[in-house]
Amino acid sequence: MKQNWWKILGAVLVLYSIISGFIFPVPAQAILHETIRNLYFHVPMWFSMMTILGVSAVYSIKYLSNSKFDNDIVAAQAANVGMLLGVLGLTSGSMWARYTWGAWWVADVKLNGVAVSMLIYLAYFILRGSIDEEQKRARIAAVYNIFAFVLYIVFIMVLPRLNDSLHPGNGGNPGFNKYDLDSTMRIVFYHAVLGWILIAVWVMTLRIRTERLKRKTLFNE
Amino acid sequence: MIDQIKYLILKEFKLELRNKYALGGILLYVVSTVFVSYLSFKKIIVPATWNALFWIILLFASINGVAKSFIGETRGRLLYMYTLASPQAVIISKIIYNSILLLVISGLCLLVYSLFVGSLIQDIPLFLIVLTLGSFGFASLLTMVSAIASKSNNNFTLMAILSFPILMPLLIVLIKLSKNAIDGLENWDLNYLMVLMFINVIIIALSYLLFRYLWRD
Numbered sequence: 001m002k003q004n005w006w007k008i009l010g011a012v013l014v015l016y017s018i019i020s021g022f023i024f025p026v027p028a029q030a031i032l033h034e035t036i037r038n039l040y041f042h043v044p045m046w047f048s049m050m051t052i053l054g055v056s057a058v059y060s061i062k063y064l065s066n067s068k069f070d071n072d073i074v075a076a077q078a079a080n081v082g083m084l085l086g087v088l089g090l091t092s093g094s095m096w097a098r099y100t101w102g103a104w105w106v107a108d109v110k111l112n113g114v115a116v117s118m119l120i121y122l123a124y125f126i127l128r129g130s131i132d133e134e135q136k137r138a139r140i141a142a143v144y145n146i147f148a149f150v151l152y153i154v155f156i157m158v159l160p161r162l163n164d165s166l167h168p169g170n171g172g173n174p175g176f177n178k179y180d181l182d183s184t185m186r187i188v189f190y191h192a193v194l195g196w197i198l199i200a201v202w203v204m205t206l207r208i209r210t211e212r213l214k215r216k217t218l219f220n221e
Numbered sequence: 222m223i224d225q226i227k228y229l230i231l232k233e234f235k236l237e238l239r240n241k242y243a244l245g246g247i248l249l250y251v252v253s254t255v256f257v258s259y260l261s262f263k264k265i266i267v268p269a270t271w272n273a274l275f276w277i278i279l280l281f282a283s284i285n286g287v288a289k290s291f292i293g294e295t296r297g298r299l300l301y302m303y304t305l306a307s308p309q310a311v312i313i314s315k316i317i318y319n320s321i322l323l324l325v326i327s328g329l330c331l332l333v334y335s336l337f338v339g340s341l342i343q344d345i346p347l348f349l350i351v352l353t354l355g356s357f358g359f360a361s362l363l364t365m366v367s368a369i370a371s372k373s374n375n376n377f378t379l380m381a382i383l384s385f386p387i388l389m390p391l392l393i394v395l396i397k398l399s400k401n402a403i404d405g406l407e408n409w410d411l412n413y414l415m416v417l418m419f420i421n422v423i424i425i426a427l428s429y430l431l432f433r434y435l436w437r438d
Contacts, residue, residue, distance in 0.1 A: 064434050112389070119386035126382060130373040140372045143431045147365065148387050150427060151420075155390040158416055 010198025017044075017192035024184050031100055038096040040188055044196035045089030051197050052204060053082040053117075057149040060142035070212070072138035075145060076128065077207040081200055083121050090114055110167040113156040120148045225306040229314035237322075243293075244322075247286045251330045254278050259337035268403045271341050276396055279330050280359070280388070286326055287319050287363035288380045291371040303436055312364065312432040316425065319360035327356050343405025351398045351417070358391045358421045365428040368435050391420055 021040035029036060056078035063071035093114075094104050105111065127144055131137035237244055258274055265271045291299075302311060331352065335342075342348045363384055370379040394417050401410055 064431075112393075116386050116389045119382075123379075123382045123386055127369070127373060127379060130379060132374070136372065139434055140369055143434050144369050144383065147369075147427050147431060150423060151387045151390055154420060154423060158419075159390060159393060 006198055007202050010195050010202060013191045013195025014199055015195075017188055017195055020188050021192065024188060026185060035096055035099050036185075038092060039185070040192045042089060042092040042096060043189070044193045045085050045092065047193045048197045048200040049082050049085035049089060049117075052078050052085060052200050053121075053149065055201075055204070056082060057146055060145040060149075063138055063142045064146075067135075067139075069134070069138060072142065073211045073215070074204075074208055075142060077211055078204055079121050079124055079145070080207060081204045083118070084203075085200055086114065086118055086121075090118075108167055109160045110156075113152075113160070116155060117152055120152055124148065222307065222310055225310035226314045226317070229302075229306060229310060230318050233314065233318040243289065247282060247322075247326060248329055250285060251278065251282045251326060252333055254282070255330065255333045255337055262338060264339045266339070266341070268341050268400065271338065272396060272400050272403055274338070275330070275334055276392065276399070278334070279327055279355075280392070282326055282330060283323055283356075283359045283363060284381060284384060286322055287360060288367050288370075288377065290315050290319055290364055291367040292376045292380065294371070299436065308433040308436055309429055311436070312368070312428050315364050316361045316428065319364050320357050323356040323360045324353065327352050341403050344402040347409055348399055348402035350414075351395060351402060354414075354417050354421060355391070355395045358395075358417070358424060359388070361421065361424045361428055362388060362391065365424070365432070368432060372435065391417075391424075394420065 017040050021037055026034070026036050056075045059071045059075040059078065062068075063075060093111075097106065098104050124141065124145060128137055128141045131140055255278060258278065262270075262274075265274065331348075363380075366384040366387070367380060370376040370383055373379050394413055398410065398413050398417065401413075
């Protein structure tokens, strides 16, 4: 129980952010209206996705430095959960865009960044699938994971700052930063981010445990 | 280290000249792709289309040209090379050699493309700088991806799917800068040029650090 406090905390925080996200008052804004509540659900997905993908990259580095197979399990499962969060973020963003921009998808640096991350991690899984030998697969996948992660960070950190974007928070568009000044929204948002990160880590640890057990039965340990 | 790199590059050149069909194949690939687009487009007068088509042709030619650098090597030859030289020397020499190869390919591509499809570039010096930096970037990234893909079972398909997503940042900057060169903007966009060089440096640094984990089997 002592080790599980953060799981309870995560669940409580997410529950709180969902309930208060739907019933607390929000600033009335033209065009956005009530869709501004998407901030509580869409943005935390990206925060937790970046955290989880960061974990994946760190464990890939760890694998290269000590060749412990367990590190590879963590890296792969973290990438899996990261993809799931990416899909959730993409869906929530797409629905939001339908109601505010009038289209499911627009050509935009931020959206391109997401598409690229999806392609990178799909390629990562295909690479993993195409190598049979375990040690070799772990090593090659780790190298690709680090290589791709660094370039992906460059892609999403540098390029949006050089381009204008339709996305809130960029190039003169009404950004969420302005509404964050509304103190209730800010409080709920921070709780949501922390809660979703904890939930994402929880999902990841569950996946890692199942993978470890699968391996154990495989080797009859 | 420097000596090793020098010898390895010389080796690459010798091998390339010994079987000329490989180089000839790539160059012919460029010429025929350009010719096909010439037949379907005749003359292109819209800058955006001109630009996009040029980079797509160059991208595929580069992937084909660089793919063989590790995928084509036999296992025995690689093992022999690793006993003689350090892995860092191997990757650096391959990157340098492939950069030279891609410079030749992109030069030819630009020449043939402007001849058939028409040239719209107004700021030629900027375009050449972008093309050079782009060739370096493509070469170093694709060399590394070729090394990764060569370890798997179906390597030519993997070469494409592994390299496309991580080529995006490079490609977007290149397309943006070359569009500027075509439009002949008065001021060079130094921010983008810096980003382009920064990406190049990152790719080379990562290849240098990570390659030694790739060859130990």
